[in-house]
Amino acid sequence: MDRLFLGLLAWSVSVAVQAAQPAADAVALKQHVRVLASDAYEGRAPASEGERKTVDYLARQFAEAGLQPGGDHGGWTQAVTLVRTQVRGTPSATLTAGGATRALVNGQDVTLQSLAPVAKVELKNAPLVFVGYGVHAPERGWDDYKGVDLRGKIAVVLINDPDFETPQPGKFDGKAMTYYGRWTYKYEELARQGAAGVLIVHETAPAAYGWATVQSSGTSPLFDIPRAxxxxxxxxxxxxxxxxxxxxxxKSAGLDLAAEKRKAQTPQFRPLTLGDARLSVVFKVKRDEVVSHNVVAKLPGSEAPQESVIYSAHWDAYGTGKPDARGDAIRHGAVDNATGVAAVLELARMAKxxxxxxxxxxxxxxxxxEKGLLGASYYAAHPLMPLETTxxxxNVEMFSPDGPTRDIASWGRGRVSLEGDLAQAAKAQGKAYTPDPNLEAGFFYRADHFAFAQKGVPALTAGAGLDMVEGGVARGKQLRETYFANCYHQPCDAFAETWDTRGQAQDVDILYALGRGIAEGRQWPHWEQDSEFRAAREASAQRRR
Incomplete structure (x- = not known):
C-alpha cells in the first residue's frame, strides 16, 4: 500500500508540475516582433540608432518581467567592442581576360570588401588562381593548395564542400555541409595561405541563398573583433x-567551369591559373572602432547559482540598404531574428x-x-558566468509566422545530447522533433550556438519545423523556400498583422520545458563521442560535479 501511495504521489507531483508550467503568450510574441521589426528600429544594425532603441526595449522588457540585470557592472548590457569597416565611394574593378577588358560593377558582377587594416585597397593586374573548394584538411586527407604560391594573387574559390554535388558521399559528409564549406572558412584559410584576395563563386544551391542576399550583406559595413x-x-x-x-x-582561359569543378571534387585537384585573367581593384576604406552590446538578464539559481543555462537569440539585422521595388530600404529582420528575440523575452517572463x-x-x-557571430564569440571569450559550469x-532562430507545426527542428547535426532532450520535450507536448532537413546549408555553423560549441559548451539552435498543421510538409517546404529565395536579409522580411504566432508559442513552450529541466537538474548535457567539441568540454570536467 505504501509503495502504491508513493507511486500515486509521484505521479500527482509530475502532473502538477506539468500543469504549473507557464504558457507562452502568442499575442506577446507578436507584439515584440511588431515593435522590433518596425521602421522606427531601422533594421537594428549594430552601432546605430536602431541598436540604441533595440537595447532600450530589451532591457525594459526584461526589467518589467522582474529579472535582474546580468551584464557589465550590474547593468543590462555587455559592451562588445568591434572594428567597423565600410567601403568609401564606389569601388573600381577592371577585369582583363582573353585579351578583352571589362569594368565590373560592385553589387552586380561582384561584391568587394576588406577587413584588412588599411585605408585603401589597391591591386593592379593581380592574376586569378582557381583553388577549388579552398580546403586544407589534413585529417581528411585533403589539400586543395599543394604548395601553390598565392602572394599577390586573387584566389577564386567554390562555396560549400567537395561532396555537395557528387553522386556519392566522400570525405566531407555527403551533402551535409562541414565548416570547410562555409564562406567564413574560405576567407580565413586563404589569409593563412597568403593570398592577396579571395572571390567566392556564387551559386544559389550550394550557397543556400540567392545573389540578392550576397548583394545586401556584401555591400553593408563589415564588423570584426579588434585583432593585433x-x-x-x-x-x-x-x-x-x-x-x-x-x-x-x-571560358576565356579555354576552360569549362563545370568540368574544373568536377576535378575539384577529388583530392587529386591542383590549383589552376586562369589563363591571362587579371583583376585590378581600387577603393577606399573607412575603419573605426564602435561599441555594440549584448543584452543580458539573469534569474539566479536557488541551490547552484554558479551553474547556468543560457537562452539566446541575436537581436541584430542588416539595417538599411538599397531600396527594393517598393522603395523600402529597411531590412527589418522580422523572421530573422526578431522572432528569436521575442522567444527569449517570453522565456524570461515564463521563467520568472x-x-x-x-x-x-x-x-x-x-x-x-549577421557579421560573423561576433556578439556570441565575444561572450564566449569574456563570459559573465563560467563556461565550464554553463x-x-x-539558441533560438527564425520561428515561423505561418501557424502551428507538428514538429520542432534544430539546426545542423550537432552530435549533442540536447538534441535527444529536445525530442523528449517536444514529445511530452504532443509534437515531434525533426533533425535539420537542410544539412547542406550548413546552418550549424551559421548560428550563435556555434561560438559556444567551439568552447565546449553543449549547445544547439532550435527553429521551426516544416510539418505544418495546415498543409503538411509540402506547405512548410514551400514557405521556407519562398522565404529564402525572396526575403532572407531583404526588406520583405517584415512583420505583417496577418502573422499567426500560435506555432511560435508552442515552440517556446517546448524550449521552456527543455531549459527548465536542465536548470532544475543535476545532470550535464554532453557532446557525443564523435563530436569535434567533446575534447574541449572534457578538458574542464573537474569543474563540474
Whole structure:
C-alpha cells in the first residue's frame, strides 16, 4: 500500500508540475516582433540608432518581467567592442581576360570588401588562381593548395564542400555541409595561405541563398573583433563573384567551369591559373572602432547559482540598404531574428513566473550575429558566468509566422545530447522533433550556438519545423523556400498583422520545458563521442560535479 501511495504521489507531483508550467503568450510574441521589426528600429544594425532603441526595449522588457540585470557592472548590457569597416565611394574593378577588358560593377558582377587594416585597397593586374573548394584538411586527407604560391594573387574559390554535388558521399559528409564549406572558412584559410584576395563563386544551391542576399550583406559595413594580427588574419580583398562571371573567366582561359569543378571534387585537384585573367581593384576604406552590446538578464539559481543555462537569440539585422521595388530600404529582420528575440523575452517572463530554478538562468540577446557571430564569440571569450559550469546554451532562430507545426527542428547535426532532450520535450507536448532537413546549408555553423560549441559548451539552435498543421510538409517546404529565395536579409522580411504566432508559442513552450529541466537538474548535457567539441568540454570536467 505504501509503495502504491508513493507511486500515486509521484505521479500527482509530475502532473502538477506539468500543469504549473507557464504558457507562452502568442499575442506577446507578436507584439515584440511588431515593435522590433518596425521602421522606427531601422533594421537594428549594430552601432546605430536602431541598436540604441533595440537595447532600450530589451532591457525594459526584461526589467518589467522582474529579472535582474546580468551584464557589465550590474547593468543590462555587455559592451562588445568591434572594428567597423565600410567601403568609401564606389569601388573600381577592371577585369582583363582573353585579351578583352571589362569594368565590373560592385553589387552586380561582384561584391568587394576588406577587413584588412588599411585605408585603401589597391591591386593592379593581380592574376586569378582557381583553388577549388579552398580546403586544407589534413585529417581528411585533403589539400586543395599543394604548395601553390598565392602572394599577390586573387584566389577564386567554390562555396560549400567537395561532396555537395557528387553522386556519392566522400570525405566531407555527403551533402551535409562541414565548416570547410562555409564562406567564413574560405576567407580565413586563404589569409593563412597568403593570398592577396579571395572571390567566392556564387551559386544559389550550394550557397543556400540567392545573389540578392550576397548583394545586401556584401555591400553593408563589415564588423570584426579588434585583432593585433588583422593584417595576417584577413586578405587585402575579399568578396563574391556571380556564377555567370566565373563561367566567362574560365571560358576565356579555354576552360569549362563545370568540368574544373568536377576535378575539384577529388583530392587529386591542383590549383589552376586562369589563363591571362587579371583583376585590378581600387577603393577606399573607412575603419573605426564602435561599441555594440549584448543584452543580458539573469534569474539566479536557488541551490547552484554558479551553474547556468543560457537562452539566446541575436537581436541584430542588416539595417538599411538599397531600396527594393517598393522603395523600402529597411531590412527589418522580422523572421530573422526578431522572432528569436521575442522567444527569449517570453522565456524570461515564463521563467520568472515559475520562480527560481536550481541553476541560474541567463537570457541573452546577442549582437552582430549577421557579421560573423561576433556578439556570441565575444561572450564566449569574456563570459559573465563560467563556461565550464554553463550546462547548456539553447539558441533560438527564425520561428515561423505561418501557424502551428507538428514538429520542432534544430539546426545542423550537432552530435549533442540536447538534441535527444529536445525530442523528449517536444514529445511530452504532443509534437515531434525533426533533425535539420537542410544539412547542406550548413546552418550549424551559421548560428550563435556555434561560438559556444567551439568552447565546449553543449549547445544547439532550435527553429521551426516544416510539418505544418495546415498543409503538411509540402506547405512548410514551400514557405521556407519562398522565404529564402525572396526575403532572407531583404526588406520583405517584415512583420505583417496577418502573422499567426500560435506555432511560435508552442515552440517556446517546448524550449521552456527543455531549459527548465536542465536548470532544475543535476545532470550535464554532453557532446557525443564523435563530436569535434567533446575534447574541449572534457578538458574542464573537474569543474563540474
Amino acid at each position: 594580427d588583422a593584417a595576417r588574419y584577413h586578405t587585402l580583398l575579399r568578396g563574391w563573384m556571380q556564377g555567370a562571371l566565373a563561367q566567362d573567366i574560365f 513566473a515559475a520562480g527560481p530554478a536550481r541553476r541560474t538562468q541567463l537570457f541573452i540577446a546577442l549582437t552582430a550575429e 550546462a547548456a546554451v539553447i
